[in-house]
Amino acid sequence: MALALTTAAIVLVALLWVLALPHLWHSLLPKLKLVPSRLLASSRVQLGASPAPLADLDPGRELRAEQRARALLRSCINEEEWAMYSELGFLRIWGALPERPAGARRDLIRLRRRARAPRAPRIEELVATPYAYLIYPNRPILAYVPHTGVVLGEYCIEFPDHTRPYGSSRLPDADDVLAKWVALTTEERALIEQANMHLPGRQIGLEDARRDILRLSCWERERLQSKGRTVPRAGSVPAR
Amino acid sequence: MKLLRVKPGHGDVVLAEGDVTVPEQQAQLLQAFRRELEAGMWAAVPTSADTGRREAELVRSFEDVPADAERVIFFPRAAGGER
Numbered sequence: 001m002a003l004a005l006t007t008a009a010i011v012l013v014a015l016l017w018v019l020a021l022p023h024l025w026h027s028l029l030p031k032l033k034l035v036p037s038r039l040l041a042s043s044r045v046q047l048g049a050s051p052a053p054l055a056d057l058d059p060g061r062e063l064r065a066e067q068r069a070r071a072l073l074r075s076c077i078n079e080e081e082w083a084m085y086s087e088l089g090f091l092r093i094w095g096a097l098p099e100r101p102a103g104a105r106r107d108l109i110r111l112r113r114r115a116r117a118p119r120a121p122r123i124e125e126l127v128a129t130p131y132a133y134l135i136y137p138n139r140p141i142l143a144y145v146p147h148t149g150v151v152l153g154e155y156c157i158e159f160p161d162h163t164r165p166y167g168s169s170r171l172p173d174a175d176d177v178l179a180k181w182v183a184l185t186t187e188e189r190a191l192i193e194q195a196n197m198h199l200p201g202r203q204i205g206l207e208d209a210r211r212d213i214l215r216l217s218c219w220e221r222e223r224l225q226s227k228g229r230t231v232p233r234a235g236s237v238p239a240r
Numbered sequence: 241m242k243l244l245r246v247k248p249g250h251g252d253v254v255l256a257e258g259d260v261t262v263p264e265q266q267a268q269l270l271q272a273f274r275r276e277l278e279a280g281m282w283a284a285v286p287t288s289a290d291t292g293r294r295e296a297e298l299v300r301s302f303e304d305v306p307a308d309a310e311r312v313i314f315f316p317r318a319a320g321g322e323r
Contacts, residue, residue: 061249068251072244072313076286078294140321156321166249171315175246179315182284182296196320203322 061166069174076178083223088215091135091177093184095143097192134212135180137173140203141195144213151209154202155195157183241305243272245281245314252313260307273302273312281314 074082077091085091131152134142140154159179160169171179183191200206243255256272258265277283277300284296285305299305305312 058249065247065249065251069246072246072252076294076296076313157318158321159316159318161248161316163247165247168248169316170248171246172248172251175251175315178313179246179282179318182298182313182315183282183318185296186284186298191318194318194320196322 057168058166062172065172066174069172069178073174073178073181077181081181084216084219085174085177088212088219089136090212090216091181092216093133093135093181095131095133096188133184134209134216135177135184136204138170138176140198141180141184142200142204142209144209146213146217149210149213151200151206151213153200154198154204155192156198156203157191157195241269241309242311243269243276243314244311245276255314270302273305276314277301280317282317284313284315285309286311286313 070086073085077085081091129145129147131143131145133155134144136142140156142154143152144150145152157180159171159176161171162169170176180191200209241260242257244252245255246252255276256269258269260266260269273283283299283305285299286294286296287306287309288294299312
């Protein structure tokens with residue numbers, strides 16, 4: 001009788017584990033920055049949440065590739081930027097174009113209308129406010145105004161490797177971030193013109209974007225307090 | 241100098257490595273460099289400014305690569321993403 005009950009309990013635990021595993025995977029692993037988004041995407045494929053299958057996926061190989069990519073990224077960007085990426089999961093680059101990226105004028109007009117100051121700021125004044133980009137791995141680049149937290153737009157850009165060594169043209173996450181960092185800091189205008197621009201919220205939810213902007217400002221404040229010095233503009237290599 | 245290429249499923253791969261002051265090695269580096277550009281890759285050279293800040297520069301020919309550059313990183317050209 002005891003043996004039968006024990007066996008039944010073991011079987012029950014095993015069944016519950018199998019049922020719970022996909023949910024644990026999705027709820028816990030995204031919080032670990034070391035897990036490439038491609039792996040998470042592939043697990044969604046297994047769950048039927050995404051229609052895009054990935055051929056020849058080897059999680060071990062992807063993890064090794066991601067580790068190499070992170071080492072390369074770390075060796076190329078500044079310490080401040082690396083800390084930002086490794087702790088927050090994205091990188092901030094300041095924009096350097098004399099005019100804002102396309103599509104921003106509408107947001108500026110809206111901002112001006114909403115302004116509660118006795119004299120609403122003029123468009124020219126708002127244009128002078130610095131803007132920045134958030135670089136996410138294998139997701140669109142987000143343009144926003146740090147001063148107000150207003151999200152200006154999404155710029156979808158990819159670096160597809162058509163040789164597809166393992167069936168996918170997508171670079172490891174950190175390599176994708178490195179490619180965007182290089183392209184934005186050297187040829188911002190060309191990159192932005194090449195990207196497909198979308199209104200805010202298309203792929204990166206507005207709430208997520210605002211949360212990340214808030215996380216970034218909290219992160220900078222904490223670093224400022226802990227180091228007791230002026231924080232240089234993180235992501236401080238300006239786009240050119 | 242090392243020529244590296246980032247690849248899906250690999251991370252960075254060493255394409256060629258050598259001393260640019262040695263003619264034979266420079267020829268190998270040049271050959272590998274041209275092959276990547278012809279394959280449509282972008283070439284970036286990580287640099288450090290005088291202040292110590294790290295930057296990068298895109299180069300379009302082997303002659304543009306600074307003589308003291310340690311690495312040239314090749315990555316696929318940018319293309320507009322999901323519509």
